[in-house]
Amino acid sequence: MKTRIGFFDFTGCEGCQLTVMNLENDLLQVLQLVEVVEFRELMSEEVSEIDIAFIEGSITRRQDRERLQTIRERSKILVALGACADNGGVNLLASNQDVASLRQQVYASDAEHLQTFTPLPLHRVVKVDYRIPGCPIDGQEFLAVMQALLLEREPELPNFAVCVECKLAEYPCSFDYGEICLGPVTRAGCRAICIEGGDRCRGCRGLVDNPRTSPYHKVLEEHGLSVQEILEQYRIFHIGEE
Amino acid sequence: MSQAEILRFARALMQAYDVVGPRRKKGRISLGTLSDAADLELEFPPSVHSPKKFLFPHWDELFRFKLEGNVLLEPESAAPPRIIFGMHPCDLHAVKILDDCLFEGETDSTYRAKREATLLIGVDCVPDEHCFCTSLGTDRIANGFDLFFHRRDDSYLVQTGSDQGRQLLADHAPETMAGAHEAPLALQVKQCESHLQFPTESLPLLMKDAYEDPIWKRLGTDCLGCGGCTLLCPSCYCFNVQDKLELDLKEGQRVRTWDSCQFDQFAKVNNGDNFRSSQSDRQRHRFYRKYKYLWDQHQRTACVGCGRCSRECLARIKPTEVLNELFSQTPPQQLETSPGSEYQPQMARVERIEVISNDDRLFRLKVPASFNFLPGSFLQVSVFGLGEAPFSIASPPDGSDEIELVVRRAGALTQALHRVRSGDRIGIRGPFGNGYPLEKMQGKDLLLVAGGRGLIALRSLMLSLLAKRDNYGRITLLCGARSIETLLFQEDLLAWHRSGLIDCRFSVNEQGNSWGIPATDVSYLFRDLDINASRTIAAVSGPPEMYRQINPLLFRLGLPDEEIYLNLERHMKCGLGKCGKCRINNICVCECGPIFPYSSVKHMAEAIER
Ligand SMILES: Cc1cc2nc3c(=O)[nH]c(=O)nc-3n(C[C@H](O)[C@H](O)[C@H](O)COP(=O)(O)OP(=O)(O)OC[C@H]3O[C@@H](n4cnc5c(N)ncnc54)[C@H](O)[C@@H]3O)c2cc1C
Numbered sequence: 092m093k094t095r096i097g098f099f100d101f102t103g104c105e106g107c108q109l110t111v112m113n114l115e116n117d118l119l120q121v122l123q124l125v126e127v128v129e130f131r132e133l134m135s136e137e138v139s140e141i142d143i144a145f146i147e148g149s150i151t152r153r154q155d156r157e158r159l160q161t162i163r164e165r166s167k168i169l170v171a172l173g174a175c176a177d178n179g180g181v182n183l184l185a186s187n188q189d190v191a192s193l194r195q196q197v198y199a200s201d202a203e204h205l206q207t208f209t210p211l212p213l214h215r216v217v218k219v220d221y222r223i224p225g226c227p228i229d230g231q232e233f234l235a236v237m238q239a240l241l242l243e244r245e246p247e248l249p250n251f252a253v254c255v256e257c258k259l260a261e262y263p264c265s266f267d268y269g270e271i272c273l274g275p276v277t278r279a280g281c282r283a284i285c286i287e288g289g290d291r292c293r294g295c296r297g298l299v300d301n302p303r304t305s306p307y308h309k310v311l312e313e314h315g316l317s318v319q320e321i322l323e324q325y326r327i328f329h330i331g332e333e
Numbered sequence: 334m335s336q337a338e339i340l341r342f343a344r345a346l347m348q349a350y351d352v353v354g355p356r357r358k359k360g361r362i363s364l365g366t367l368s369d370a371a372d373l374e375l376e377f378p379p380s381v382h383s384p385k386k387f388l389f390p391h392w393d394e395l396f397r398f399k400l401e402g403n404v405l406l407e408p409e410s411a412a413p414p415r416i417i418f419g420m421h422p423c424d425l426h427a428v429k430i431l432d433d434c435l436f437e438g439e440t441d442s443t444y445r446a447k448r449e450a451t452l453l454i455g456v457d458c459v460p461d462e463h464c465f466c467t468s469l470g471t472d473r474i475a476n477g478f479d480l481f482f483h484r485r486d487d488s489y490l491v492q493t494g495s496d497q498g499r500q501l502l503a504d505h506a507p508e509t510m511a512g513a514h515e516a517p518l519a520l521q522v523k524q525c526e527s528h529l530q531f532p533t534e535s536l537p538l539l540m541k542d543a544y545e546d547p548i549w550k551r552l553g554t555d556c557l558g559c560g561g562c563t564l565l566c567p568s569c570y571c572f573n574v575q576d577k578l579e580l581d582l583k584e585g586q587r588v589r590t591w592d593s594c595q596f597d598q599f600a601k602v603n604n605g606d607n608f609r610s611s612q613s614d615r616q617r618h619r620f621y622r623k624y625k626y627l628w629d630q631h632q633r634t635a636c637v638g639c640g641r642c643s644r645e646c647l648a649r650i651k652p653t654e655v656l657n658e659l660f661s662q663t664p665p666q667q668l669e670t671s672p673g674s675e676y677q678p679q680m681a682r683v684e685r686i687e688v689i690s691n692d693d694r695l696f697r698l699k700v701p702a703s704f705n706f707l708p709g710s711f712l713q714v715s716v717f718g719l720g721e722a723p724f725s726i727a728s729p730p731d732g733s734d735e736i737e738l739v740v741r742r743a744g745a746l747t748q749a750l751h752r753v754r755s756g757d758r759i760g761i762r763g764p765f766g767n768g769y770p771l772e773k774m775q776g777k778d779l780l781l782v783a784g785g786r787g788l789i790a791l792r793s794l795m796l797s798l799l800a801k802r803d804n805y806g807r808i809t810l811l812c813g814a815r816s817i818e819t820l821l822f823q824e825d826l827l828a829w830h831r832s833g834l835i836d837c838r839f840s841v842n843e844q845g846n847s848w849g850i851p852a853t854d855v856s857y858l859f860r861d862l863d864i865n866a867s868r869t870i871a872a873v874s875g876p877p878e879m880y881r882q883i884n885p886l887l888f889r890l891g892l893p894d895e896e897i898y899l900n901l902e903r904h905m906k907c908g909l910g911k912c913g914k915c916r917i918n919n920i921c922v923c924e925c926g927p928i929f930p931y932s933s934v935k936h937m938a939e940a941i942e943r
Pocket residue numbers: 711721722723724725726738739740741742743744745746747748786789790901902903904905906927
């Protein structure tokens with residue numbers, strides 16, 4: 092029997108699922124090997140047993156929590172898809188603000204029945220088996236994780252910094268332009284696309300396992316940042332506070 | 334050639350080859366396949382990545398396979414005929430280092446395929462503030478390229494370095510052939526802002542005592558572990574091997590990708606232990622790999638001073654600063670002890686001379702300072718007016734400043750040495766080369782096989798073993814000589830035999846000899862030999878014909894290739910891996926030998942076969 096996979100989403104922009112869909116031909120090839128049993132972007136029926144569940148988005152409401160728990164119960168393997176699911180992602184920009192007033196700002200008159208709380212990454216609610224980081228995810232990495240799971244191998248994420256991919260591709264370093272870059276402590280795997288595009292790394296893929304924070308802070312201080320500003324750098328993707 | 338002619342030449346080459354050259358990319362110099370010859374830069378500082386990018390690429394397919402049934406497919410696609418146009422001298426030196434490391438032992442055929450399909454064209458460089466090639470002697474190069482373009486006012490003088498290079502000119506720039514005999518340019522002196530404040534010959538000594546230096550700890554707290562330094566280094570070649578599968582999960586390829594000793598997972602072993610777990614250990618490892626370990630093997634650094642590592646290091650770790658700091662802490666007199674600096678010999682006093690046979694004399698020399706070596710290493714001995722010749726060190730490495738040589742009369746130089754008297758001074762350089770692996774021999778049984786003068790190198794080994802006799806198992810010596818007269822060190826050997834320290838067995842070719850033993854050669858001694866092959870290391874030293882005879886017997890005893898050490902003497906001049914006299918195929922005996930494990934020379938046609 093083919094491996095049954097499902098895609099689910101919670102609070103997020105669906106950019107990660109879109110990345111999966113954008114894989115086009117590659118995706119079609121992989122779909123030969125699996126059976127997609129749930130994917131809101133494509134279908135609506137529900138089945139009871141799932142081999143691999145890919146879950147996008149953070150948990151922000153009580154109902155979400157329960158739904159995630161039932162998905163966990165029906166799934167053999169649960170994979171957090173993207174930054175929102177993995178570590179809270181941009182949603183966590185809300186974390187140091189008062190929830191009630193935020194709700195008022197965002198939902199205005201609907202605030203009463205939209206009972207949201209500070210967004211949670213999946214692992215705060217259920218056991219997460221594997222993760223695919225990034226905002227959005229990297230399509231090729233998604234395929235590689237999928238391949239590994241189909242072959243019953245442990246999926247592996249790179250455990251070195253974005254700088255590595257940046258150097259391999261010979262991009263000039265953001266620091267040379269006086270830009271502050273999170274590449275030195277951020278997990279590689281995105282082929283440093285932001286630096287390729289002329290931006291800096293904002294750390295969407297989360298920290299490497301063993302970030303060299305003290306030498307990194309030394310570099311940041313040399314570039315004129317204060318402790319407060321250094322912590323700010325980590326805030327967009329809420330890394331370093333996990 | 335003028336700029337315009339070079340442009341035309343490059344264009345012509347592009348018709349026949351994949352031409353890789355330096356061009357500007359995002360404001361930096363990057364090597365890549367040229368689509369327009371006009372993009373080719375001729376005067377430029379080091380490119381971001383070195384030519385390693387093409388000779389030993391980050392993503393290199395080793396082979397393809399089918400998952401089902403484990404089928405191997407297309408072993409290896411042929412490398413495209415390629416020219417790298419724009420190799421700086423340092424990068425050419427780095428290719429030699431890659432050659433040495435990747436052709437040594439089991440040849441890396443994937444690298445070789447690319448290497449052989451690639452022609453290298455050198456150009457003069459424009460150093461920047463990170464370059465320090467002038468400190469390492471890598472700012473110029475005499476060979477290792479097919480063509481080299483030397484800058485000369487407003488044009489370039491082309492030097493050919495191989496037949497293929499000459500052919501390239503004949504085919505694609507025939508007009509240059511007219512000036513074939515132009516004189517070479519006078520040496521141009523480059524100025525590098527970064528430099529070492531001491532001669533490179535002091536590096537091995539500097540590094541020898543620096544293992545526990547607090548500097549590594551400091552580097553460890555500064556380093557980000559990003560691996561940029563090693564990935565960009567033209568001579569770092571550590572790699573990882575992974576299987577990458579096609580999406581259908583039916584086929585895949587085994588690829589190698591660059592790895593870095595600076596990464597967390599690099600030295601992790603199965604049980605989760607990391608035997609180089611701190612960043613300090615990793616930085617130290619990097620520096621030792623660059624400035625010590627290769628020196629021990631090949632008498633040169635694995636660094637060519639291109640400055641790439643410091644140019645790209647966000648933590649601003651610079652090799653010149655690190656080494657100069659180490660140097661500034663070292664008491665100066667310690668650094669002058671290596672007598673091996675370049676071509677100038679140091680004078681040693683002859684303390685004692687012993688006539689040990691009609692043709693052999695033993696010299697005891699007092700050297701300016703003690704030095705370290707492994708048994709099997711040699712010294713170059715000078716007689717001014719006659720030149721230099723190599724002689725094995727006959728005494729053990731015991732830290733003393735007196736060493737012994739045995740000189741057998743052969744021609745002019747050895748005869749001159751036989752005329753030397755005690756109290757005279759002779760010139761020496763060295764020690765050079767690699768010896769027998771004393772450390773590896775600990776706890777092992779040893780089978781020593783000597784033929785003729787080969788016994789001299791083994792004497793150094795035997796004396797080293799005897800100094801710590803308990804550390805080794807059984808020692809057996811099979812010793813062959815032409816005659817009893819020429820059998821060296823007879824009394825010592827017999828004494829060792831009698832006291833049970835070394836089991837010595839002899840053969841001589843001479844009929845009716847004074848010992849009354851049958852005339853046989855050394856292979857005869859293998860007949861009733863009882864050896865435990867699994868715990869034995871063989872050290873063999875003699876003339877080449879002896880190896881042809883003995884090696885099959887050693888294999889028959891069950892000794893593995895890597896446990897058989899041979900002493901391959903060759904004609905030697907410089908002892909520095911430069912003159913090329915002692916080359917066996919692609920290695921220099923003076924640097925990598927004269928002692929080799931059989932496993933690392935068996936692929937070389939010139940090593941033992943004639
Ligand atoms: C690694 C090594 C260790 C050696 N150890 C010893 C030793 O311990 N004791 C000893 O007596 N001899 C040793 N030799 C040999 C010694 O170097 C030669 O006998 C010596 O060079 C002969 O020089 P010559 O001018 O007296 O004779 P020549 O008339 O020049 O030559 C006599 C023979 O020696 C060979 N030879 C000449 N020059 C060299 C050279 N530069 N390198 C190698 N061979 C050469 C010639 O090919 C010829 O076969 C060693 C050689 C090598 C390569």
